[in-house]
Amino acid sequence: MNFFFKSKQKGPVELVKATHDAMARIDSSSGSNEQQRNKANDEISKNVASMLQILRDGGADKKVPDTTSEQVAQLAQEIYTTELLPLLIANLSRLEFETRKEISIIFGILLRRKIGSREPTVEYLINRPNVLAGLICGYGNPDAAIFCGNMLRECFKHEQLVKATLKLPEFFNFFQYVESGNFDVTSDAFNSFHEALTKFKDPPVSFLTNNYEAFFANYTQLLESENYVVRRQSLKLLGEILLERKNFNVMMRYIKESSNLQMVMVALGDKSKSIQYEAFHIFKIFVANPTKTPEVRSILIKNREKLLAFLSKFQKDKDSDEQFKDEKAFLRTEIEKLPSKV
Numbered sequence: 001m002n003f004f005f006k007s008k009q010k011g012p013v014e015l016v017k018a019t020h021d022a023m024a025r026i027d028s029s030s031g032s033n034e035q036q037r038n039k040a041n042d043e044i045s046k047n048v049a050s051m052l053q054i055l056r057d058g059g060a061d062k063k064v065p066d067t068t069s070e071q072v073a074q075l076a077q078e079i080y081t082t083e084l085l086p087l088l089i090a091n092l093s094r095l096e097f098e099t100r101k102e103i104s105i106i107f108g109i110l111l112r113r114k115i116g117s118r119e120p121t122v123e124y125l126i127n128r129p130n131v132l133a134g135l136i137c138g139y140g141n142p143d144a145a146i147f148c149g150n151m152l153r154e155c156f157k158h159e160q161l162v163k164a165t166l167k168l169p170e171f172f173n174f175f176q177y178v179e180s181g182n183f184d185v186t187s188d189a190f191n192s193f194h195e196a197l198t199k200f201k202d203p204p205v206s207f208l209t210n211n212y213e214a215f216f217a218n219y220t221q222l223l224e225s226e227n228y229v230v231r232r233q234s235l236k237l238l239g240e241i242l243l244e245r246k247n248f249n250v251m252m253r254y255i256k257e258s259s260n261l262q263m264v265m266v267a268l269g270d271k272s273k274s275i276q277y278e279a280f281h282i283f284k285i286f287v288a289n290p291t292k293t294p295e296v297r298s299i300l301i302k303n304r305e306k307l308l309a310f311l312s313k314f315q316k317d318k319d320s321d322e323q324f325k326d327e328k329a330f331l332r333t334e335i336e337k338l339p340s341k342v
Contacts, residue, residue, distance in 0.1 A: 022043040145177075145184070145185045149192050232278060268283055
């Protein structure tokens with residue numbers, strides 16, 4: 001007869017309120033009151049699991065969600081109006097591992113939710129850039145980093161949210177996070193950084209144009225990093241950025257600077273073949289430019305013979321790749337056209 005004494009299942013309003021209350025108890029509990037803190041944490045875990053179940057039962061996690069579910073709509077609205085998302089994100093590291101994971105899943109489900117042509121969670125986040133900033137800053141805590149990264153990349157599936165993120169001063173924190181020293185954090189942060197700058201074409205154009213000097217001052221440090229993985233990934237991403245047609249003006253500005261050419265040539269001579277290969281794809285942009293600055297032209301002329309000798313032997317094991325072979329031949333032809341002296 002135990003079923004007579006089962007507690008009534010909480011509805012959306014009760015779940016959200018109870019979660020706020022439990023979080024407040026965690027905040028107010030003293031360092032010595034571990035039992036109270038653990039009890040509040042357990043309650044949050046149960047509430048979050050119940051919220052996820054409501055969303056799944058209502059079909060909100062399907063590719064074409066059933067937005068007619070009254071409980072799903074009520075839960076989503078309650079999460080928005082009580083600002084539960086920023087509260088959970090700010091406190092991720094204090095919660096249980098499984099709860100952090102479920103919060104990340106709930107976030108993704110809510111982002112995919114549509115009402116007709118509207119995307120309520122996208123609208124919510126556009127008006128609350130502090131939530132996006134909080135996700136970026138989550139990389140500062142190893143216990144929260146991976147989950148914040150998952151949520152950020154869900155955001156980056158929406159062009160409006162990429163645009164909003166690139167406007168945040170916190171976006172520049174990525175330069176710190178991708179060199180954090182923690183491999184998991186570094187890899188995940190670079191993944192998100194890459195998505196923000198390549199997923200859509202238009203937002204990065206505006207961002208790079210308006211923040212050219214600050215961005216590349218920081219980016220140069222990545223290209224000169226002592227961390228091999230950071231250096232290789234940064235060179236690869238730089239090639240993608242410069243070769244994107246919409247970034248033409250950014251590319252032209254970058255390849256006019258002789259210091260950039262010198263840095264790329266150093267990478268060309270790196271002991272790692274992977275770094276050499278990524279540097280090659282940037283180097284070819286400098287050489288192919290018909291309007292080289294006098295400084296860039298001078299560097300190429302001074303190194304003419306060395307470059308020709310280098311290219312004749314450069315990664316011959318990749319010569320089965322016809323495009324790569326043709327690009328090397330093109331560069332040799334262009335460099336041969338240069339005078340032997342400045």
